[in-house]
Amino acid sequence: MPPVVLRTTAVAAGGDAVARGDNGRVVFVTGALPDESVAVALTEEKARFARGEVVEVLEASPDRAVPPCPHVERGCGGCTWQHVTPDAQRRLKVDIVREALERLGKVADPVVDAGPVLSDWAHRTTLRMAVRDGRLGFRRRHSHDVVDVDDCLVAHPLLVAVMAEGRFGDATEVTLRCGVRTGERLVVVSPRAEGVTVPAGVTVVGDDELAAGHRAWFHEEVAGRRLRVSARSFFQARPDGADALVDAVRAGLTGAPEGRLVDAYGGVGLFGATVGADRPVTLVEWSASSVADARVNLPDARVLRLDVAKWRPSPAAVVVADPARTGLGKAAASVLAGTGASHLVLVSCDPASLGRDAGLLAGHGFVHDGTELVDLFPHTAHVEAVTRFIR
């Protein structure tokens, strides 16, 4: 089918631009920006919407940039917004979050702040990579093919050295992690770590060893606290971003009463250890690995290994909740409201779930009182939002 010419109007969560086809149907266009005229190859057609990719930009937005990374041209699917200027990326993320809060959360005219400017490059401390012929690479966009990469503009230099020098035998997938402020590096190799060579001082562990009970970890420092992070524990993908999240969560609790803090979806205890340093803390988390780290990182806290949605809430003054992409959902929103807390700070990594959760929390009397973004992943459409709710 020949390309269709479309005029884009807005940006959708996920980073595609939105246009209307001749028949009025919404088309999500990968590689376009709002207010562009583009020739689009349609890749998927449904009754209510279609998807396509830009094949030619006929009239470019002033927000369009030449991708700084040479691997974009080679098809690397690691960063999806390198064609967007950094200023515009921040503006578009605000638009995406405002729209989700208004449409899904029914929040009238929500205040959404773009947040602090973090460095665009050399920041990522966690990278999941594929392997081809023993060398690391990223998946080609919309494909299982691997584009080999021995340098990456967004990766922290501690990890770039592993990319360049590491050889990974017959592995299929490798996760690189590091603690910027400790210099520690950890590489998790799937399915096993046979025939792997990495630079001196890098810890290597196979998925098979982890499954057999072997433990491996690194440490990172955030807001002055040293935290242990095990191979299978979640941790924020840049320490300056984690600092910024801690600042935003702390600001979100301004004016809150003294008393217990619930760190829900607490991971290794990032917020409990920092924002909760001068309060009693209850941390709720379901990953065994993260719970083991949290018990080390927060020796005085009550650490519960549980699904938040199934917790029988105990009284608390404040709640910090940082769920996975699916958000809180009905059950967890009700559980967290059941703590009786007057202040709840929600850290969301998906705008749609933030919108839905804002609506659910409103049903429990929580009023949206501002959202601040923390741009953990520049050059992608990924959004991290810290929202204050009070009742």
Ligand SMILES: C[S@@+](CC[C@H](N)C(=O)[O-])C[C@H]1O[C@@H](n2cnc3c(N)ncnc32)[C@H](O)[C@@H]1O
């Ligand atoms: C986005 S991470 C946040 C972790 C931590 N707050 C941090 O900033 O490092 C979400 C965490 O929630 C945990 N999790 C996801 N769903 C959960 C559930 N239903 N109940 C308890 N923990 C859950 C995951 O294991 C993960 O550690």
